[in-house]
Amino acid sequence: MSHPLLIKNGRVLDPASGTDTLRDIAALDGVLVSPNALRGLSGVEEFDATGLVVCPGLIDLHVHLREPGRPDKETIETGSRAAAAGGFTTILAMPNTIPVTDSASTVAWIRQRAQEKACVHVLVCGCLSQGQKGEVLAPFASLKKAGVVALSDDGRCIQSAELMRRAFEHAHMVGLPILDHCQDESLTADGVMNEGYWSTVLGLHGWPAIAEEIMISRNAMLADLTRHRVHCQHVTTAGGARILREARSRGVPISGEICPHHIALTDAGLEGYDTNFKMNPPLRTQADADALVEAFREGVIDILASDHAPHCDFEKEVEFQEAPFGILGLETEAGLFLEHLHHRHGIPLMDIVRALTMNPAKLLQIPKGTLAEGAEADITVLDTETPWTVDKHQSASKSRNTPFHGQTLRGRAVATFVSGRKVWDLAGFYGE
Ligand code: DOR
Ligand code: ZN
Numbered sequence: 001m002s003h004p005l006l007i008k009n010g011r012v013l014d015p016a017s018g019t020d021t022l023r024d025i026a027a028l029d030g031v032l033v034s035p036n037a038l039r040g041l042s043g044v045e046e047f048d049a050t051g052l053v054v055c056p057g058l059i060d061l062h063v064h065l066r067e068p069g070r071p072d073k074e075t076i077e078t079g080s081r082a083a084a085a086g087g088f089t090t091i092l093a094m095p096n097t098i099p100v101t102d103s104a105s106t107v108a109w110i111r112q113r114a115q116e117k118a119c120v121h122v123l124v125c126g127c128l129s130q131g132q133k134g135e136v137l138a139p140f141a142s143l144k145k146a147g148v149v150a151l152s153d154d155g156r157c158i159q160s161a162e163l164m165r166r167a168f169e170h171a172h173m174v175g176l177p178i179l180d181h182c183q184d185e186s187l188t189a190d191g192v193m194n195e196g197y198w199s200t201v202l203g204l205h206g207w208p209a210i211a212e213e214i215m216i217s218r219n220a221m222l223a224d225l226t227r228h229r230v231h232c233q234h235v236t237t238a239g240g241a242r243i244l245r246e247a248r249s250r251g252v253p254i255s256g257e258i259c260p261h262h263i264a265l266t267d268a269g270l271e272g273y274d275t276n277f278k279m280n281p282p283l284r285t286q287a288d289a290d291a292l293v294e295a296f297r298e299g300v301i302d303i304l305a306s307d308h309a310p311h312c313d314f315e316k317e318v319e320f321q322e323a324p325f326g327i328l329g330l331e332t333e334a335g336l337f338l339e340h341l342h343h344r345h346g347i348p349l350m351d352i353v354r355a356l357t358m359n360p361a362k363l364l365q366i367p368k369g370t371l372a373e374g375a376e377a378d379i380t381v382l383d384t385e386t387p388w389t390v391d392k393h394q395s396a397s398k399s400r401n402t403p404f405h406g407q408t409l410r411g412r413a414v415a416t417f418v419s420g421r422k423v424w425d426l427a428g429f430y431g432e
Contacts, residue, residue, distance in 0.1 A: 004028050004041045005420050007379065010049030014056065015354035016370035025054060027377030027420035034373055045422070047415060049381055053349060056357040056369050057089025057120075057378030057418065060330065061150070061179070062233055062257065062305035065091075065122070068109060069098025074310040074398045076110065079330070080118035081396035082308070084424040086330040087413025089378035090121040090368055092360075095132070096155040102127035102138040104146035111147055119423045119431070120416070121378070123364065125179065128153040128167050134160065137167055140174045149364045152179035154233060155280075157215055159185055165222055172228040177363055179231045182215035182240070183281065192321055194267040194282045202270060204320060207282050209237040216240045220247035220254050229253040231363055234307050236262045236281045238291030245300045255363065257303040258296060260336035261327060263289045265403060275316045276403040279309065280325035293345050296355070303363065304355040306333045310399030328402040331395055336404070338384055338411030349384060377420035384411040396429075 005027040012023050026035040038044055060083065066074040074082075076093075083091045093110060095101030101110065107124050114122035126143035130136045132153045140151065151171055157180060158164045171178050188207045193199050195206020216232050220243060223230045235241060235256040244256045261279065266286050269277045277283060295301045309326025316323050337356070341347040361369030368378060392405040415425040422430050 002029060003420055004038045004044040005377065005417065006035060006038055006044050007047045007049050007054055007381065010052050010054035010381065012054045012371065013350055013353050014371040015350055015358045016056070016372060020350060025371060025379070030377055030419040032371060032373050032375050032377045047381065047422070052414065053382040053384055055353045055380055055382065056371050057416070058087045058334065058356045058380050058413070059090040059360040059369060060088045060306050060308070060333065061092040061303070061360045061364060062259070063091040063093055063308045063330065064096065064310065064326070065093045066310060067097065067113060068106070072398070073312055075117070076113045076122060077117035078396060078398045079308070080120045080122060081429060082330040083120045084416045084418070084429070085396045087334045087380040087382065087416055088120060088330060089380065089416060089418045090123060092123045092125050092150065092364065094154045095125050095127045095152060100127050100132050101125065102130050102132070104142045107143060107146035107148055119429065120418050123366070124148045125150045125152050127151065128178065129158055129163070132156045134158045134163065137163065137170060140170050140176060144174045144176055148176065149366060150177050150179050152181065152233070154179065154181045157181050157183040157185065161218060164218065165226070168222045168226040168228045168230070172226055177229045177231055179233050180215065180219055181233050182212045182219065184211040184214045187211035187214070192278060193270055194284050196267065196285060198267040198270060202273070209239055209284065209288070212237055212281055213239040213243060216243045220252050223254045224252045227253060229363070231303070232256040234259045234262065234281055235292065235301060236284050236288060238288050241291050241295035241300055245295065248300060255303055256301045257305045258292050258301050259305055259307045260329065260333050260340070261403070263292050263340050264336050269403065273320045274403065275318070275320055275323035276327055276401050278320060278323050278325055279307070279327050293341065296341060297345070297347055302355050303359050304337055304352070306330050310397050311401050312399060316401050326401070328395065328397055328399060331397070332390055332402065332404045332409070334382065335388070335409035335412040339409045342384065343410050377417060379417040380413055381415040382411065383414045386410070388412055
């Protein structure tokens with residue numbers, strides 16, 4: 001194996017050690033080593049990171065890969081390429097595939113496929129309930145044995161507090177974190193966008209903030225009761241952030257994530273009925289977006305994720321009510337967070353990198369998100385300053401459903417190394 005790698009002269013940001021220094025980092029046999037260990041070796045691959053930020057490989061714990069079931073939207077191969085092109089070295093595949101990931105055999109199939117086709121690490125999330133129907137719990141122990149690192153019914157939300165309580169208790173026994181898509185379905189019925197001024201103006205059914213907040217509250221109470229860790233996916237409302245702040249201040253084991261679109265866009269963006277602005281949960285108000293940024297600044301929300309949700313053009317090019325929820329995320333994620341958290345709101349790079357590396361690694365209990373010697377050499381190089389323009393036609397994803405086409409952002413990933421090998425940089429993909 002060998003393959004010595006030297007990334008030179010970068011600003012190395014390692015949240016796990018709290019260090020921010022100009023230095024070289026090195027890898028050998030896919031593992032991080034001291035640059036001294038490469039002395040005298042021939043065939044060292046060098047990457048000049050002058051003026052660039054070098055950080056642990058980014059981790060996205062909220063990705064829809066669509067395989068098995070809908071390879072016309074995305075495959076494990078194309079989704080992992082989109083991840084690499086976005087700077088991600090590890091992604092967590094959500095279980096709302098066809099079939100859903102509620103059995104050991106489906107987990108095995110995804111892991112095998114990822115082994116053969118993926119250019120980044122693909123971790124698997126199992127279902128909370130059988131068939132994601134919210135009626136009977138999935139077999140957590142056998143899912144864990146098959147290799148899942150978390151449980152979620154993402155896309156759906158278990159409505160029964162009783163069943164969710166059992167889910168917390170069983171998940172605690174097997175030691176798997178719960179990731180919850182927080183949605184009280186009785187309050188969202190036909191909702192397709194945020195309930196408020198714009199839903200009234202546009203004549204579309206509303207999906208109210210309180211439908212999310214009720215479930216975040218429930219989750220906080222169940223986490224408190226069972227002392228089991230729950231992570232609230234795609235938090236979108238000021239009220240949701242307030243509930244998390246209160247619960248975390250009491251030591252309740254609960255966390256939340258922000259997706260880029262919920263701080264970069266608002267429900268006013270739906271004025272043209274463009275279905276690329278339709279996702280679940282929906283875009284909210286500017287006040288909500290501002291509250292999310294402040295919650296992130298405070299550390300109340302300390303994980304960032306994409307909710308990468310590819311859909312085909314033929315599915316999105318229909319009336320607003322009929323279109324599926326979801327947008328692409330992986331390739332614009334780093335740029336949007338750098339633009340909207342760092343450049344516009346002055347949030348330190350270290351906090352952003354921590355929320356994309358160490359914090360998701362801790363939640364998933366995986367030995368990643370660090371540049372410590374001896375760790376696997378998953379490394380991302382970021383250019384945090386240079387403006388670039390999003391072009392959906394250049395996407396490595398199979399789908400094109402992004403509302404960010406044509407937008408200029410400051411900052412993006414420029415190179416991605418997985419297990420010590422460069423898999424992508426601005427010139428393209430490697431190792432194929
Ligand atoms: O917008 C969304 N799309 N939200 C979800 O919860 C599911 C996802 C999907 O699978 O398309
Ligand atoms: Zn979701």
